[in-house]
Amino acid sequence: MPGSPRHHPLQGGRLRRAREFSGFALPGLFLYGVLVLVPIVWTIVLGFTDQTRFDPQTSWVGLKQFGRLFQDEQFWLVLRNTFVVTLIVVIVPNVLGLAIALLLNRESLLYRLLRSVFFTPVILSGIVVSVIWQSLLRPDGVLNAILVDLGVDSAPRWLSDPGLALYSISGILCWQMLGFCVVVYLAGLNSVPKELYEAALMDGAGRLRRFRSVTWPMIAASVTINTVMLLISGFKVYEHILVLTNGGPGRNATASIAFDVIEKGVRGDRIGFSAAEATIMLAIIVAITGVVLRLLQRREVHL
């Protein structure tokens, strides 16, 4: 009966429920459906066609695009590049971020200021960050000028050496993401109950032992957030590559899978082929994120 105290706000007559659904849930669900879910399905479907941008004739080709993809060594190269970047970006800011959070875990104006400095690159656009670093890493840029002053004979070609460029890009991403990890870890550290440290101290636990037995298990949720966040951002890296190397030097020395998908499908005309590649990309990120989330959440402590 509407209006009775036991009556839950979202229950009632069928008409009323329909009105509530269309008022509250429909606008969001509709947009999400049309501009996210349908495109996902569409991408998967397009991967089984030979669609190109300029040829109006599109036909089903079954698994042919996937077959071509797996035989294309360029695909394995961009996949390898993506894994290298993702692995570096998941590990380095995570480890450094925790170390810096432990270092900055003090309450005073100084430490608050230092924290904001680390957080600044997080709120800058990837384009701006890449533009800044590109100017620093030019062969005759500021960084090499300093290295020459320090007596380095042949300064590295950070972005044009095929063996180095991918690591330069990864380093820049690490620089940008580090502050995020620092802030999340600081919050995690602050949430650890002080009594736990006091108890450990009474038991004669040293600095290292306190970290291993108290801090580390208690900040598990922060580790989860950072790892998943870094994983997703590393895996989809695009704009840094576009600005810093445009996928080069040479053919695809630094191209990531996202970069390749966009070059071929969105900016190029091989829509079917690029859709097959995007489907593989989707499958990989869903699988990895699922496994990583499950593994990390298992060790989270719930107070």
Add this chain to the structure above:
Amino acid sequence: MTSRLAVARPVLAIALTALFFFPIYIVVTGMLKPADEIQSSPLGLPAPLTGENLGAVFGREDGLYWSSLLNSVQITVLSVLLLTLSSAMLAHYLVRSKARWTKPAMLMLLSGLMIPPAVILQPVTQVLDAVGLMNTLPGVVLSNVAYYLPFGVFVFAGFIGTVPVDIEEAASLDGASRLRMFWQVVFPTLRPAAASVMIFLGVWVWNDFLSPLVILGPESGTTVTVGVYRSVGEYSTNFGTLYAFSFLASLPVLLFFVALQKQFVAGLTAGSVK
């Protein structure tokens, strides 16, 4: 031991932060230097200061900075407003409703958090093209709302779960309509969640590059991030002006960050402390 650490900590912290800050230092000092000084003394402080780089960006003949700024402001404000409204209402509906389909719907939404834009961009352009919204600001705004909806719902749903439902039941006794009850009674209690949603999505939408690049296209103007990207080539010998453009493109977000720093951190940490 402890006292040695007490001295070492601030020294180490300041040294590391200075090293980390180095690229930003180069940009901020570089944009205030004349071109020849950027080459001759990149590390020095700018003396005398020059405003010619900033002036060159403001006074571009094609007005790129101002037109892209206007586009970025419109896209960001509209996207964030629509996102806050729609994700708050959707999250409230999904959390409070007892219908059986809401659980799988929530899961489907949250899995959207990990979808890379590259995977869906091509079909999104085809959908927008079909309804005549390609190359328009509303096209960018609607695709933003859809793409970032999972994040909004995620934050609001987590928060709504902690708010007792009593107030809502009391309000529904008065026979207030659901919609009015939501805005007058429920939404005000969600203000902390709304703040984090608006802050994060504001920064993300402002910094977005790929979707304005592709959806707006070259004909309909650009956003500031796309503007910076397009002007990289012409400033290849003039870093002072490129730095100035990069700085001016980021300035609104930086001011936003300085003003709302506390909420920023609170929003980031809400999830990790829970």
